[in-house]
Amino acid sequence: MTHTDTGAGTALDARFATARQVADAVLYEGYVLYPYRASAAKNRMRWQFGVLMPEGWCEDSGEHCVQRTECLLEPRPGAELRICLRFLRAQRRTVQAALPEGGWAQADRLELADRVLVPWDEGVEEQVQLTVPVDALFDGGVELPFTRAAAELTEPVTEDGAVVGRLVRQLGRVDGVLRLTAVELPGPYGLVRLVAETANGYRQDRPVPDGREAALPHALVAVHLLLGLTAGRFLSMTDPPEWARPAAVECRNERGWPVLAGNDGGDDVLLCSPIILEDHPRIAPESPGALYDSLEIDEILALRTATLTEQEKREARGTDDRAAAVIDLADSLPPEIMERLHGAVRGLREVTAPPDSPLETATPWWNPEADSSVDPATDHVLVDGVAVAAGSRVVLKPGLRRTDAQDLFLIGRRATVEAVIQDVDGGVHVAVTLEDDPGTELRRLQGRFWYFQPDELALLEES
Structure with a gap:
């Protein structure tokens, strides 16, 4: 068994290439919403998808500390399971203004020529990778604890060559555990049920955070799993083969939705998402970039964003670097890209008139009168x-x-x-x-x- 307990910089298995595009959209779904300003009401209650809170805090809050995925696979002899657990950490950013006499003072906002800096929680990407033989998962399985240390960073803010303030970024300590077990199901098909649990491992001997805002820095946010099989296949959990349907019904998934996501429609990769998806989800090729609201409405979001006032754009640019990128994207989209967003045809099929009937006089196929039966x-x-x-x-x-x-x-x-x-x-x-x-x-x-x-x-x- 090998594992890599690292941040977002570690390269993923090539078999995850297609799934990674969708997983990135899942990771940042709802991260910052139009009009992309921290002051907007919809951006004040954040981190809604795949949030695993510290266990002690969950007891009275109605939130959760465990995500559970159960899926079916048909591994071949010697198959290995490659797992990538991905999540965000909430990095708390505060703003301080430089005092004339020296030192710093907390500020609600810092006005600059091109942006307005305000307090905000930024997302820091994390991932844990693990490779394990499928055979090793049957007797007790595998448990992998992981930790991300607390940290504090400062960044000076300058304008016209002078330091006018600074940003202070704080990361709380995050602990978690990934548990994997497998059970071979009876029958002639060699079917295996895999159970993958991701849990917030915040220890009970630490003080329980008081309130959601205090708990978020210790939470795992937008948690999702990428599972890859080196030999064999995963079965669809939304539309399994008829012979596997009873086993699929018995699988229990909590706060996770497993879908097939292999390259070129392959069944060797499974994405377990906190958002409901279909098998083999894809990012629309017409999409010019991440807008964080839902990729089906790129056109209207791009048009609405382009109509923001300059002051609103300054506030959005100061809210988050990703929000700033959305503003710049909307301002720079050429007409031909906007035209692509207006609609797309994914497939065509020939429509013919009924036999022995001239096409120009035939009743269209979509008219109920075309078939009196x-x-x-x-x-x-x-x-x-x-x-x-x-x-x-x-x-x-x-x-x-x-x-x-x-x-x-x-x-x-x-x-x-x-x-x-x-x-x-x-x-x-x-x-x-x-x-x-x-x-x-x-x-x-x-x-x-x-x-x-x-x-x-x-x-x-x-x-």
Whole structure:
């Protein structure tokens, strides 16, 4: 077993190349939000994703100190597991102004010609790397403690050649532990369940931080794992093979979402993210850079950022170096790059008219009249062997497969079927409205429904 207990400078295994791009976006998701100023309300309550707090502080706060990942793999003989644990530390930056008589005084802001410096928590990247034979994980597994020492740094602030202040950066001590165990599951496939736990190791013999702001310097922030297999494959946890589905359902993931993330769609790398992702996530090639709000809205963010006043841009530049980079990026985007952000076509397929029908007179495929054999108002689908159609009453039971964050809030809710719809690929979707939704009539008028597949429904037993 080998491990490298280092900071962000250590090179990652080449098999993590594609996953690293997504992992970087995960690491800084929500780090600083538009309008990129510390004074903005949305930037005052920070560090929301993948935060592991000291254990003693978590007991009464409702936050957590452990992240747990369980996944399935089919290792070949002699396979090694390569792990990279990545997280941020909250580095507290305060501002001090230079006094005329010498010395320093704490300041809420320091006005400079190009920026306005204010107190702020910066993110410092950390990582722990480990390589271990899969066979070594079966009997008791492996435990790797790690520590990051406290530190204090000062940086002078100058303007026109004179020192006008300084920045004081403080890092609290961070302790953690990475635990890895594996269990070989019964069956003919050589299936293995891997359990990876990352925990904040802040020791109980130290004083418990008083309040979230005091605890953050000792927290692991935006914690995520990159797992690489040298021989064999990981199985998808969101859409596993049918034979592995029972084993996937039994896996327990807490504050982590494992997805396949290998190069070129490979299954030898798994990314466990604190944010829900799909298998093989990718950064859009049109994206000009990190904007930290969510990469689907680069165009509007770039346009809004470019319209900030010069004073607002000065405040953003002084908030954080990454915020300053966003301002400079928005100010420098050429028209051809902005045009790329307006939309992209990922794939095309040929659409032809029905047989023996002139193309110019054919009913378009997307028009319901193109196929008179289907009618959403009268079609039905079998649920538990019973025909379900418009007007049927059901209970929603979205499972882990295909379920998004909004669906999770609807588990067990009662609903009325509004239509049974077949898409052009032959899939069946059931449109429903919630029985306790006060906006149901408005949704019907607008044709706005919740959509589920038949296996995500159960018949409502009439009382």
